[in-house]
Amino acid sequence: MPSLDQLIQTGRSFKTYFDEPVSEEALRALWQLTALAPTANNCSPLRVVFATSQNAITQLAETAHGYNKERVQSAPAAAILAYDIHFYDHFTTLAPHLKQPPSQASWSTEQKQAMAVKNANIQAGFFILAARHLGLDCGPMGGFEAQDVERVFFDDPNWRFNFVVLLGRGNPDSLYPRADRLAFETACRLV
Template identity: 45%
Template structure:
């Protein structure tokens, strides 16, 4: 039987790191992120569940100044400087051709690709839904590895896709700055909706 006291204390620490004390960062310390950490981040993200293990997420980690300069013109003005400062900006996209990977990812069911290909809209909805699930796992995995995150909209998705995924059937979902945030630049945490406002038990 597990020690409930020590297990609870460890769980509380992890909950704080992942949720209760974690913040969205816009200012960054001048501290690089090791490439090996990005590999571990993806390996953890990939373990999260998706429909029939379809795994449509595709990621480019923008790290070099040259790559940042390709990205910045396609971003809203308010997102440019914080992205320039961040050690890494992840472009999280989803692959509209993801059913082609199901022979590898879901090999016990040969008909699985047909579950997602009845129409172009059905394929896109599944890619967006499951890619977004993986995006959530991505943020939690990053936090668990000690990284801070700054997920963003505010960019020209088609232009970013053309700049970084030319000739590939990928659509960009969102961007996420990664690194070690400057806690001194944080504003007070904004309120959240209560359980009673946001939820029902039926």
């Protein structure tokens, strides 16, 4: 099993995939790990619709922009990541120590959205690392028509589209050389 260091050093954002199915068991294991990510008040706003059927993949490809269409179509599975702006509806489970209903219920939509996005993205980072750990390559992609994704795939108006992660065994031929990253001196400050 690769170390965390290897997962980060060698893990890439794959564009296309081999035609090999992803099991429901693997997706359930992926959620079990993702759900343990730290979030404010344990609010856990990430929601996931897993597209695993050919029909669902084709429907998702129809909502994608440009080259993303064929990239989605090549994948055996895709995770449609959403955030739930009514995340606090689950606080009796997630944060039973808080007064119910929690104060977040009376926040503005902008405040709810900011908390949901911030924390769902922490979970999304864990999701990608956990997928790699389970042997699933990942292709995060944001280029979709959000309203179409929400209309076709979400049954809850409080779930908002964030981005897609293609899942499967990535085709290394689809990779560009890894782009540089920012140096410590550029991106960080020691005070």
